[in-house]
Amino acid sequence: MRASRLVNLLLLLQNRGRMTARQLAEELEVSARTVYRDVEALAAAGIPLYGEAGHAGGYRLVDGYRTRLTGLTADEAQAAFLAALPGTAAELGLGEALATAQLKLRAALPAELREHAGRIQERFLLDAPGWYGDADETPHLAAVAAAVWGRRAVVLRYRRWRAPEEIERRVEPYGLVLKAGRWYLVAGGPSGTRTYRVDQIIELGEQREEFAVPGGFGLAAYWQGYLADFRARLHTGEALVRLTPEGARRLGVAPAEGGWTRARVPIESVDHAHGEFLRLGAEVEVLEPAELRDRIAGTVRALAARYDG
Structure with a gap:
């Protein structure tokens, strides 16, 4: 265990440069006292690292030192x-x-x-995009990635779903996320940190000014919070339904013994739930809300009339 930690400490210093004992302790999930002992052990083993005192101090490797890639399992x-x-x-x-x-x-x-x-x-082959629909065209992806890498602001003209449908905005690109085959740009701007679909960028103009990412920002942590907020906003309503055993299985609801199961399930909207429940056919009966039940009943009557004809 300690040998692995020593290697990780060495690689952290090699990849990130100067790091304080507190930063190393957080990364390695140990105490600062343990970091002090590990640093002493590395120095005793001949690793050329040294500490700098003061507010801007920390541990670092001697310039030019690189460890060889060994020890991989x-x-x-x-x-x-x-x-x-x-x-x-x-x-x-x-x-x-x-x-x-x-x-x-x-x-x-x-x-x-x-x-x-x-x-x-x-x-093994990893293929990130989903089955349905062609891959998004992202002609500006390489330029966005360059701006993220170089920490340079950009002006983007962007297409969105609400009015005004096209906007122009100066943003500071913090990072890129690939989710289910679709690229998203996380960037700071006049309204704080926002997420933009890269395939909806119409035009991209690079600015030469550099920026600094706000202290404490972490791309992974931001994205997890963004997803949690998205899911919370996604299901804002509820429907009461009756389900056959097969319908319960397909909706992921625990089935009742010997017949139909009554359950309350979250829905995004009446429009969205209308299409989703129709997919289940006779495996579901919507009881509430009345608006959703009436919509589905009307669709079923129209289908019956069409096929009877």
């Missing part, structure tokens, strides 16, 4: 190759860089681990 080597998405890298203009990086990683691995990594690429 079979699972770690497999995960490194499994995590690589060739299609995604190509969209970001990094397809060639990914291929080169994988070659270098493979060359640095012992023969046994090279074999494990090769089997991963032969037997």
Whole structure:
């Protein structure tokens, strides 16, 4: 356990530069006292690192020092190759860089681990987009990624669903998220941090001014909060329904024994629920709200009349 932590501490300093004992302790999920002991152990082992005192102090490696990529387990080597998405890298203009990086990683691995990594690429393929619908066209993705990487503000002309349908806004790109095959830009702007679909960007103008990401901002934490808020806003209503055993199974409701199951289920809106419940056909009867029941009954009568004809 400690050996793994020492390697992680070394790699953190190598990848991030100067870090305080408190920052290292948070990353490694240990106490600052443990970090002090680990730093002493690394120094005693000949690792050229040193500490700087003061407000801007911390630990860092001697300039130019790099550790070799050794010590990977079979699972770690497999995960490194499994995590690589060739299609995604190509969209970001990094397809060639990914291929080169994988070659270098493979060359640095012992023969046994090279074999494990090769089997991963032969037997597993990650394809992020969903089945239905063509992939979104994102002609501005590479430019957005460059702005994110360079921490440079951009002016985007953007298409949205509410009026005004086209807006122009200066934003500071914090990060990119790929969700179910669709790219989203997380950026700061006049109204705070917002999320933009990259395929809805009509035009992108780069500005040369650099910006700093607000302290405490984390892309993963923001995205989790965004998803939680989206789900909370998504289901704002409720419907009372009767379900057959098959209908209960398809809606993920615990079925009652020996017959129909009454359940209250969240709905986004009457319009949305109308289409969703029609998919279940005779496996569901909507009891409430009355507006939704009447809508479905009207649709069923229209269908019956059409097929009777």
